[in-house]
Amino acid sequence: MKPIVTLLSSLIFSLIVTSCKLQQAETELIIDSGTSISHVPVEFSLQTSIIDGRMVFVGVGGEIDGVINPDLIVQPGKAVHLIITNKDGIPHDLLIPDLNIQVPLISGNGATTGVNFALRENQVGTYSYFCTVSGHRQAGMEGKLIVVEP
Numbered sequence: 001m002k003p004i005v006t007l008l009s010s011l012i013f014s015l016i017v018t019s020c021k022l023q024q025a026e027t028e029l030i031i032d033s034g035t036s037i038s039h040v041p042v043e044f045s046l047q048t049s050i051i052d053g054r055m056v057f058v059g060v061g062g063e064i065d066g067v068i069n070p071d072l073i074v075q076p077g078k079a080v081h082l083i084i085t086n087k088d089g090i091p092h093d094l095l096i097p098d099l100n101i102q103v104p105l106i107s108g109n110g111a112t113t114g115v116n117f118a119l120r121e122n123q124v125g126t127y128s129y130f131c132t133v134s135g136h137r138q139a140g141m142e143g144k145l146i147v148v149e150p
């Protein structure tokens, strides 16, 4: 009897080990496919400010850091994460009417919000972005989102 019990228990043990290894392999596979997503969003961060008496958007970080009303340059087919931070305490929003994209009104110094959107392959072009609060576009809060092939 004893040899059979030993055989059985070693068989069970090896089954458990095998199933654990299988689970581990599946987990690794999921992690791998997660990191290989091609649509990693392009992130643009803007903050509102008053510079030389003009209301403006100022780029934060990356190529647009410190640039007033920066051109936001992105390739067609890309996902975009656009973040706006209020740095002057005056309510602002951001609209890109030709792409039907709107960042909701942000009030209060330090408030921040963002939107995610994707640009289709056929959306190559130049699109205005601006603040829709009365008078702000005229006061300087306007720039361009430029969708261009690399």
Ligand SMILES: [Cu+2]
Pocket: 055, 091, 092, 093, 131, 132, 133, 136, 141
């Ligand atoms: Cu504004």
